[in-house]
Amino acid sequence: MDLLLKTPDEKKFKQICEYIREFELDDRELRQEQFVAAYRNNELVGFGRLRERGDCTELCSLGVVTPHRRKGIGKALVKELIKRAKGELFLVCIIPDFFAPFGFKETSNYPLSIQEKIDYCTAELVVPEKYVAMKYAS
């Protein structure tokens, strides 16, 4: 697969911000340098983010542009984000089956920032599924 993973330039970062709103992902405190963007033929096809939370690193705001889903782009992004992450890595999601193969395990033992994320998602990003916290263990 001809996929390039890199930090987005300003134009692509703006596009990412639009997709984040469209996909109803966490859009708080977005910063260009937090992101890994996936490009195919210079077209933005996906993105993911590492947010430093003080008490841990959070993998969040992961998305693949709809026509490009189920082609391994999400997988490539998660692997790259794991490679770039420093310290303890957590995420909050409704699709634990997607993240488990990478080494993320559901946990009820997580830092305050992750509790805050669960509270934010539950209140602001309302979905029928339950939000779960997961921790990366290599």
Ligand SMILES: CC(C)(COP(=O)(O)OP(=O)(O)OC[C@H]1O[C@@H](n2cnc3c(N)ncnc32)[C@H](O)[C@@H]1OP(=O)(O)O)[C@@H](O)C(=O)NCCC(=O)NCCS
């Ligand atoms: C979730 C998402 C990032 C997956 O991206 P993708 O590029 O379609 O995923 P991939 O093609 O890399 O799939 C990797 C594996 O996960 C599986 N998978 C894909 N989407 C899944 C889902 N929603 N739930 C469970 N497993 C999933 C695939 O079948 C594949 O399995 P395989 O390796 O055995 O073939 C994408 O569907 C998306 O952007 N969704 C909307 C935003 C979102 O939900 N983001 C996550 C917020 S926590």
